Amino acid sequence: MDLFNPGFWTFVAVIAGIYGIMALGLYVQFSLAGLPNFGHVAFMAVAAYAMAILVVRYEVPLALAALGGLAAAVVLAVVMGVPALRLRADYLAIATIAGSEIIRYLVMSLPELTGGAIGSMGLLGPGEIALYNQDWQAFRDAIAGLVTPLLGAAPSHDEVTMALVWALLIGLIALFWRLERSPWGRVLKGIREDDTAVAAVGKNVVHFKMQALIIGAILGGLAGLLLAWQIGVFSPDDYQPTLTFYAYLILILGGVNRIWAIPVGAVLFSLLYTGTRFLNFFPLSLFDPGERAFLRLFLVGLLLVLFMALRPEGAFGDRRQLMLEK
């Protein structure tokens, strides 16, 4: 693929949309409520695996299984949240990253339940191949069918996914933009700065933080489901702890406290991600496909450091409102 192939750009858009939703979940937890969750990927993984297990093992219809996946993410949030909300910022970061590693490790070590390292293909046990996203593909084809007469040509699979994902992303951002400006958002803003002061005027701080955590979990779970459906077959490696830092990078690129900058950050990130995967001009051509993955991670690390050092408010953020000094 190269820069002039529209398929490349569609793929960029799909990835941007999915990771954007994941970043939005982190935005609610981190930018709104001030919770540095370094284990966000766990919500994605739990939702995806719960959904796949329900479809493949228990033959639950996909829509219901998707809800089941989201429910699993919520359960994880509640389990995490009840004790974790009283931790100091950096302790919370360590605890959450440890938590997400436990989840990934457990997934790998319990192949009877999760298919182990092979991933979702192994969900039915050795010798059988499990597929769970036929329903999603059917749904996608149905939409393609509906839209074809309007467009005059059949849209590709990726184009339909792109449209669906971006419709979701924009809709969700609009919703949370409104909520941010509501009294609910105001309490969270207060909590970010000084949760004791907010408690002293009678607001149930734990309740608000818990809400943010659960919302973030649902959004993360949704992103996890979409990612699973998009790649078809997934394994624990698709939900590595580094994904959480993709979300942070997206927020930082666009501006940690600007919700509308999320799509921008997501697209920039996606360009980095898919560019290193598919583009072949110099200097990328120096690296073979296996090495591209390492290069990509290196660049993610580099950008994290550079932005935190030189422009912590991101491309569009407001330095005055920056709450990172705690």
Next chain:
Amino acid sequence: MLEQLAQLTVNGLITGTILALTAVGATLVFGIQRIANLAHGEFLTFAAYVALLLNVFCGLNLFVATAGAMLGTAALAVLLHFIVLKPLSNRGLVATCLITVGLGLMLRDVIFLVAGPEVRKFDLDQTIVYDLGLIRISPGQAVAMTITVVVAPLVAYFLARTTLGKSMRAVSDNRDLAAVSGIDVERIGTYVWLLAGALAGIGGVMFAVVQGTFDPNLGFYVLFLVFTTVVLGGIGSAFGALTAGFVLGLVMELSTWSGLFGGLAPKFKPVLAFVALILLLLYRPQGLFGKARVL
């Protein structure tokens, strides 16, 4: 059963000592620089690869290679301190965590790019087994034992008896009090990175040697064991970390003893450590020996 117990105890002591040494560096950094250095694992990986370079490609023996790794990692730690961490120290807890994550990613992936993802091993014949009756030890464990038996008491002596060591513990314990007593806190801050780097250097090579084979993911997997040790011993407490290392190493190994209701399956040992870490952070963040600080 008894044989297994003895074997597990020896394994636990060896792993425990390595953990203890590495954790001393990490805990002092946490206590003095107030940074949760999420890149610490990559220091260990870096050390293992430097040692690999010296041992396998330059033909030096493993002990010299370890010394080289120690120096290299100490240099790396101090370099990062001056170039990145010190100038950005005013950004706040979360920002610093993110920066260390970024540095870790960079370090790990440079190693991946330069050295490749292949599994590596040192120039050590791992097929020999030293049979000491009740227990058996591998060459890797023998090397680790030799080195740690020398280094651990030295470190303990350094911390307890030398001015620098005592100053470090003082700053870690109570920064303001130490400053008021005339200790140059800035300089100690630099020295602690040297120490942490050196200890991570030894620790990294030892982990790799005991494991037998390793790849660039070494440090990441060990990072949580180190952090668990740090928290268990009380963040900032050097002697706490030393003790906690032994405790954790022994507990992890002994948990698989068949005398304990059949024992934990070995693959769940890391889960034990992770769960311990989370429980500690939640319910006893001062660990076994730390002070209950106001969070």
Next chain:
Amino acid sequence: MLLDVRSVAKSFGGVAAVSDATFDVAEGSITSLIGPNGAGKTTVFNLVSGFIRADRGEISFAGRRIERLSGDRIARAGLVRIFQTPRVLTRMTVLENMMLAAKDQPGERLWSAWMTPRRVARKEAEGRDKAEQRLALIRLSHLTHEYAGALSGGQRKLLELGRALMVEPRMILLDEPMAGVAPVLREQLLDHIRELRAEQGVTVCIIEHDMDVVMSISDRIIVMDDGTVIADGPPDAIQDNPRVIEAYLGRSGGLDGGARA
């Protein structure tokens, strides 16, 4: 008795900050809590307002036992505390600080914030009116749209007071309200405290070191030393109480600042 504190104790790591505090506060009164540094006064405030949990003892507010409740629940019940160092939200404007504290806002509930925007807007407008009224009362109206971070120490104290009033408290705990306040603002602050009781029936309990203030404003004075209550009564009784004088001997040379021989 609006507030009833019985045999409350709290230790920190083996050191007893409060060993046995027993006192009560009548509704509509202004009570001062005084004592040398380290007597346990702020700890008592923290315990009563729910920000620390007592080791022993009982606390009742308006007939309800509150010693096990969290700080925010106690605030909602009508007992609000103000901190020694003002904790205003610096990244919000003065008005936003006030509106944040308003009671019973449907907009703070996620569902309502999403689904009933008109009702939320109406309540917000009511909240804004109330906030502006209060700001006028405490004479901070000229700073309504300033960021709270730009306010001076004394202004921040006033803002905290105004914010506490938005919660419609029955009782306010003021922790050293005069500390760090310019003399010009002190008299104003005193007037506000008296107005609180007179016009809004709010019961006030103050920790204070400035004896002139304490003598002039209090209906009753509670004296603490070394973690216990050593005296409790109207100002003139306290002034002549030998135990109290002894507790203060060497610190301020007498309760009246050494004016008497």
